[in-house]
Amino acid sequence: MAGVNRLPRGGRIDRAKPVSISFNGQTLSGYAGDTVASLLLANGIHLVGRSFKYHRPRGILSHGSDEPNALLSIDRGPGKIDPNNRATVAEARGGLVTASQNHWPSLNFDVGAINDRLSPIFVAGFYYKTFMWPRRFWDRVYEPNIRAAAGLGKSPDGPDADRYGNRHAHCDVLVVGAGPAGLAAALAASEGGKRIILADEQAEFGGSLLHDVTSTVDGTAAQDWAAQAIAMLKARENVTLLTRTTAFGYYNHNHVAMAERITDHLENAPDHLPRERLWQVRAGAVILATGSHERPLVFADNDRPGIMLAESIRAFVNRYAVAPGRRIVIATSGASAYRAAADAHAAGLAVTVVDIRLEADCGPEVAFVRQKGIDVLTSHTVIAATGRKRVTGLIVAPLGSEGRVGARRTLAADCVGMSGGWTPSVHLFSQSRGKLRFDDAIDAFVPGQSVQAERSAGAARGSYDLADCIADGFAAGDPLTARPRLAATPSLTGFQPVRILPTDADATRVRAFVDFQNDVTAKDIGLAVREGFESVEHVKRYTTTGMATDQGKTSNMNALGLMAGIQGKALPAVGTTTFRPPYTPVTFGTLVGPAKNALFDPARITPIHGWAKEHGAEFENVGLWKRAWYFPQGRETMHEAVARECKAVREGVGIFDASTLGKIEVVGPDAAEFMNRIYINAWTKLKPGACRYGLMLKEDGFIMDDGVVARLAEDRFHVTTTTGGAARVLQHMEDYLQTEWPDLRVFLTSITEQYAVIALQGPKAREVIAPLVSDIDLSGEAFPHMTVRTGFICGVPTRLFRVSFTGELGFEINVPSDHGRAVWEAIYERGRAFGITPYGTETMHVLRAERGFIIVGQETDGTVTPDDVGLGGMIAKAKPDFVGKRSLARPDIVAAGRKQLIGLVTDDPSLVLDEGAQIIDDRHRPVPIKALGHVTSSYWSAACGRSIALALVAGGRERMGETLYVTTPDSFAAARVTAPVFFDEKGARVHA
Amino acid sequence: MLLIPCPYCGERPELEFRCGGEAHIARAADPSAVDDGAWSEFLFSRGNPKGLYAERWNHAHGCQRWFNAIRDTASDRFVESYKMGEKRPLPGGE
Amino acid sequence: MLETPNAARRVSAFADAVSPAGIRPLPGAARFALRLREADATGEAAGFRLDQPLNTFAAQGDRLSLRLGPNEWLLIGPEADADAIAAEIAAALGTRFHTLVDIGHRNVAIEVKGPHAADILNAGCPLDLFDARFPTGTATRTLLGKAEIVLMRLDDAPTYRVECWRSFATYVHDFLTEAAQEFDAGT
């Protein structure tokens, strides 16, 4: 038998399949079907961790996803380690290496436990009160120390070795939770052929029925009824069943996010399966059958290992065949715990029940267990638990009239089950923006007004009786068909709300925990209220109650009740805190899904990318594009490579991949009119075959994008945009076309990727392509600068532009993308005799800066007008309107002193200024000094033999020849203002 | 994630859309006739009501049409969507 | 002057792609973006239907006409027919205001086929691909992960055709390959 505390019979474990796991280096045995928690308990281990703040020894509180204490680090192999796994959720399987957290050097001996002795100073708001001054201590002392001590568990330090999936799914009805209500709902909803998804966080469907061995439904054992329901659902093609799947987020319009755990429970998980999958479900209707959470009782030292929820004792005994103790005391304020007492007793364990309620207030449950020979002490309170690393007993006392506490006695116990009643799990309902309603009869918030197409069913709605749950599930699944009510064993329900157990002990010395995970005691909540925190949201943040990873599933109602009691308010007047996703912790891997590494973002590559890669290019990211940045040869630095590339273009010929430029084909009889309205330029008189540099503004008058536009025919323009602006510009144009000028007969089509674009620049460019081009006269007279021709290159149809962004004679050769590489290679082969040099974006930037050409997004930043960059002359003043025209007359735009584009040459010609560096006029002014502007572009210019820079400076064009000062990392550099052009000032070379 | 009713394609996931801000802000036929104050209102002033709000949407990764929709900003419920040029179906709302 | 030996050589965006079963990059095709005002969208032109409902396609022989917007069609035909298609459309539409733009090299296509095809696509596509909601004959622009695609359902195998812009080819192909992995080894 695996484990000293394994019961000889029963349970849903598979005794034919033993498994062993490692816990803190110790090998422990259990069976398939065990959780890590049940396996540990079977081996007599209750102490599984240390608490967050006081490092108190902690055990297993629950049997499910609401567990606050039993958080383990789980190691499934290299790169597959993560902290804070709930032992009550993690399935035991061979090869699992688990370890407790939050202690040093060991679980049994933890230095941090000193915090427990010092607890009087770790009161609510401790951090706020303590680490306030001296101020300089914050950075150097407080924060580093708090960070080192904070947090639960250790985050993994390597990359996550697992794969994760994603699935968008749709259904008519999503049922969350497959307990009795959820199963009934799914059965009813799926009868008519609707598409149903049924998801449950556990490894098996059945919910509470998985540990109910005594109830019957419709004349058969409840577990058999569940099995039949599951079999029926499996047989229906319209039903998708998802076990191990937690619905953790309920978003707009019935969009529900769920995490499916696919391989963690498999000993040898096949590589082709993702570890987990994010389901993004869009449901016509959602049924929330999420059950309820049991409340702990609040008494001194209620956190000792061995003290757990009463229903969890029932689950460990019945579902896992584990005796969590041999001598069990059940402390309760309600009826349901009597079922746990009876089941434990039936398994041969010694059981005593202590009930806070007056005998007269109890129901038939008392007689029910007394007749089995179980001792019941009604009208008794629990003063405290004894024991440290394991509970040894409960100190109880009778309650007299008016709450007088009588003589204490100690009940020996190695396990305590506590039950303070039940709280419907309304997290998802609340996330759906549904309004909660307080139900006095069950002392709990229940779903009130729905906001989305959603309905709660069963215990999630405050319905705790088994037959009621099933009936409610049927009604939720199919409201239109009346189904006969199934008879079921009456559940033991009803409880008396009790916020803190009456005690005669000194209240200032008592540590009675409300929130186990964040170590919040009843005293902390009292202190917060006394210090003036009234709002539940403020008390929550001040004390941190309910803010741990369990989101206060077990603690919220106790905390709210305590607040209400101290403030003398009714509980609904205190209100409740907001429930936010995720319902339970979700791995980052699941949220990321496949979007990592190469699939993190699309890496857009041009048809010539492969060639550039083979020729040693370094790449830079421009938007999603990979662009060749420079082509280092041998051991060249970037600086050396760029200088060489620049020289090659100025003196010979360079070849550049410009494929990423945005391209839009604007076609239609009103194409020129459309262009007139979008650009500042005039287009009507541009002849087919001619090109023009176009500048477009946003409606606010600031530069949005630029590029060369070719008129291919009267009714057809080939527009180019910046690489980064391509999508934005098309969007902008479509917006105006569809919403402002729907009467214009013009359509827009993106052709960015239809063409590979090869820029061939330099004095020898014409000679290089001449023998490759057919049907085009390349002579300067027939094909001047800023014109376009169509013909063939290497036998491939081309739109051949004679344009230049370098200041040299140049061509931009557009060929259909699939031919791009072949044409590039042909040109490169032909160009070798002329010293053809591939160059990248860095060289392109330097060459255009030497000529003073702006780059949108570098010289402009969304607040720059055409006049600011010296392009005011391009505005077609005769046009009545274009986008942005009116704004150019706004008072701020016409005011004097605007920043204007100028050139800067440093006194030290070898100094290359920092881009973004601030500019002032007098370095000796007292600080703070108002900056006049900033450097927008700055390079070493091989052609000029010195550094050059472009800058935006207030009143810049009035400052020609002035010396200004530019910030450097440690001082200022003097620089003289010049015109923003440094090479070939007349622009003659492009006409070569 | 919202489910947005495109008047051409029906309900489609929010991922496919771009929002263009408040609807029914007309661009003057002759902007040069608009004074500075009114022009800056046109450029920069937008409503921010709690409740019904008419917005421009573009089904960017679908039919690529621009359209208008009325959304309740408190609940995110879409009341109605309609094609550009069609009249706003509900009066007031702000 | 066609003296360069490799003049006609084409390099597909999928040159280096290794695909699992059920996922297949498709060879080049003639493609045009046809725009025509909604009121003029009657009958057919050059074997391409124009009056089918939005977000569906019509096939006549090897010519596919996808209606992606009220006034937008994606025309797909055999690559060798490209010039003929352009001429035939011009002739058929005559003076009706329309625009035709060659996008044969802008797009690439991948076929996704088999019993798990919809699950594979739904790894990144947010649409409901259930038979009744996305039946054979559907064609629409949508998303796959972070890439825009045009998705068509060609038959009941089911076979889907995914079109995307050329620079997204590697991403879309690899995304589908990753999503297919669990089914590839499992079947």
Ligand SMILES: [Zn+2]
């Ligand atoms: Zn649409």
